[in-house]
Each structure stands twice: as C-alpha cells, then as structure tokens.
Amino acid sequence: MTTRSLRALGAASALGLSLLALPALAEDEAPLPKLGENATSMTEDFAYLKSADAPDYWAYSPFVKPQFTTSACSIAAVTAAVNGLNGLPALAEDTVLTQETLLADVGDAEWATLSAEGGDGVRFDQLVAFAKQAATTTGLDPAKVTAWKPADETEPTLATLRDQLAGNEASAEDVLLVYFNQGVVTGDWDGPHVTVIGAYDATVDKVLLLEVDQEWYVPYWTPVPVLLAAMLKPASDEHGPLEGETGGLVRMAR
Numbered sequence: 020m021t022t023r024s025l026r027a028l029g030a031a032s033a034l035g036l037s038l039l040a041l042p043a044l045a046e047d048e049a050p051l052p053k054l055g056e057n058a059t060s061m062t063e064d065f066a067y068l069k070s071a072d073a074p075d076y077w078a079y080s081p082f083v084k085p086q087f088t089t090s091a092c093s094i095a096a097v098t099a100a101v102n103g104l105n106g107l108p109a110l111a112e113d114t115v116l117t118q119e120t121l122l123a124d125v126g127d128a129e130w131a132t133l134s135a136e137g138g139d140g141v142r143f144d145q146l147v148a149f150a151k152q153a154a155t156t157t158g159l160d161p162a163k164v165t166a167w168k169p170a171d172e173t174e175p176t177l178a179t180l181r182d183q184l185a186g187n188e189a190s191a192e193d194v195l196l197v198y199f200n201q202g203v204v205t206g207d208w209d210g211p212h213v214t215v216i217g218a219y220d221a222t223v224d225k226v227l228l229l230e231v232d233q234e235w236y237v238p239y240w241t242p243v244p245v246l247l248a249a250m251l252k253p254a255s256d257e258h259g260p261l262e263g264e265t266g267g268l269v270r271m272a273r
Contacts, residue, residue: 053236055206057245061227061238067220076217076227078191079103083215085233087118090138092213094118094130095231097150099215100194100271101157116157124156125149139260143168143198143267146213150196150269159273163193168267169250180247183268184219184226192273197228198266203249204228204241211254211261216268219243 054060061068068076082102086095098118108115122131130149133141141149143166151161167183169176187195194215201212217229217238224243230236241249250266258264 051206054239055204057206058204058239058241059225061240064240067218067223067227071218071220073188073218074191075103075187075194076229079194079215080217080229080238082115083217083229083231084118086231088134088136088138090136090140091118091134092231093141093146093149094122094134096196096213096215097121097146097153097271099229099231100150100196101153101159103191103194104159104271104273105157121153121156125152127152140211140258141213142261142264146196146198147269150271154271159271163270163272165270166267167270168265169247172244172247172251177244177247180268181221181224181243183270184216184243185221187216187270188219188221194271196269196271197246197250198269199246199249200252200254200266201232201249203252204245205236205239207235209255210258211264211266 067073079099083099084095086092095118098116098121101121102116114120122134127149130141130145130152133139133145147164147166151164154161154164167179169180183195187193196213197216198211198213200209201207202209212232214231215229216226218227219225220227220240225240226243226246227238227240229238252265254261254264256262
C-alpha cells in the first residue's frame with residue numbers, strides 16, 4: 020500500500036483513528052497526485068468566485084480552520100458554521116469562537132471524546148444532534164438545523180441534491196455541512212469525513228468543499244454526482260463503530 024492509502028490507519032483527517040507512523044513508499048509504487056480525477060484545487064479553478072456573488076464562500080471561508088485533532092472534523096465544521104452564521108464579534112474584547120471553546124461550552128462529553136485524538140468519530144445522526152446543541156449554545160435556533168440523507172444515486176435524488184445546493188447558494192443565511200467518504204472525492208484514503216460546502220456552480224454542476232483537513236488539502240471542487248456517490252459509500256469495517264455509516268447534508272440557518 021502507498022503512504023496515502025495508509026492514511027486510513029491514522030495520519031489522515033480521520034473520524035476516529037489513532038495517529039500512527041506511516042511506512043515509506045515502496046520502491047515499485049509511483050507516488051499519487053495530491054488530488055485524484057474527481058477533485059480540482061480551488062487554486063486552479065477560481066473563475067466562479069471571481070464572477071459570481073458566492074455569498075457562502077465569503078461568509079464562511081474566513082472561519083474554516085484546521086481540525087484540531089485527526090478526529091475533530093465534525094467540531095471543526097460546526098464551529099466554522101456557527102461562526103459564519105453569527106459573524107465576527109462586534110467588540111475588541113470578544114474572541115472568535117474556537118473548536119475547543121465550542122466543545123467546552125456545549126459540554127457534551129461524548130462529542131469531546133469522539134473528537135479527541137484517536138477518537139472514534141461521529142455518525143451522521145450524531146453530527147445532526149451535536150449541530151443542534153451547538154446552535155443552542157451559540158444563540159442560534161436548533162429548530163433550523165435540518166438534515167437530508169440520500170438513499171440512492173438516481174436522477175431524482177441528484178435533482179434533490181442540486182436543488183438543495185442551489186437554495187443554499189442563494190444567500191449566506193444558511194450553510195451546509197457534508198458528511199461523505201473523502202476518498203471518493205480526493206482519490207485518497209477510504210473513510211468518512213465532515214466539512215463545509217462553500218459554493219455551488221450550477222453551470223458546470225460542481226460544488227466547492229472548504230476543507231477542515233488542512234494538513235493535507237486546500238478547498239477543492241468536485242462534480243455533484245461524485246459528491247452524491249461519496250455520501251452514499253458506506254464506511255468499511257476498519258472504522259469500527261462507524262462501519263456501514265453513510266452520509267448526507269446538515270443545514271444550519273440563522
């Protein structure tokens with residue numbers, strides 16, 4: 020296996036794996052590109068952000084910070100969402116909410132354990148529940164935290180996904196978090212992940228993911244059908260309690 024495939028053992032932005040030393044690339048294995056064929060770095064494709072309003076990108080990207088452990092992508096994504104919804108604090112004495120502070124303020128020991136280094140990571144239903152707790156804690160309405168979990172890759176499901184992305188792109192009044200198999204998009208490890216959706220370019224049917232996995236990535240675009248496939252791919256048995264878990268979207272709104 021390559022070093023990149025061995026990220027599933029712990030060096031990646033895992034939703035629940037311990038950090039282990041990775042072996043060197045075998046002599047007969049060619050190094051893989053940073054992104055596979057299903058992802059394009061924002062640094063290579065920024066035309067949409069120059070030509071469109073892209074309200075979510077400008078509202079949320081400043082608050083997307085690296086996950087503070089290899090298991091903390093859920094808290095990193097939720098923190099970025101609530102910060103973007105609430106905006107920059109008005110007073111000089113007020114700090115910008117951090118992942119650690121939000122965890123402490125929510126006070127959910129299970130979320131803290133799952134997000135700690137080597138934690139098991141969250142299931143999709145737990146992500147929804149934790150997002151509602153974070154909304155309550157930060158003065159947002161938990162009733163406006165909703166979820167959508169696709170069941171298949173049919174055209175009606177794709178149409179529903181596109182409708183949700185287009186609706187979210189219309190304003191910065193809401194934000195979408197996505198729970199998905201990161202490797203389907205990046206061509207890297209096979210495991211579940213959570214991050215923030217930053218933009219949707221309907222003309223080319225691509226979505227921009229604002230990565231919290233910043234040790235390995237910058238924001239990247241992927242086709243919407245690929246994102247749907249990534250949400251539907253079950254977690255493998257190597258992910259322990261997350262085995263069989265599939266993803267979806269979590270919407271948070273003002």
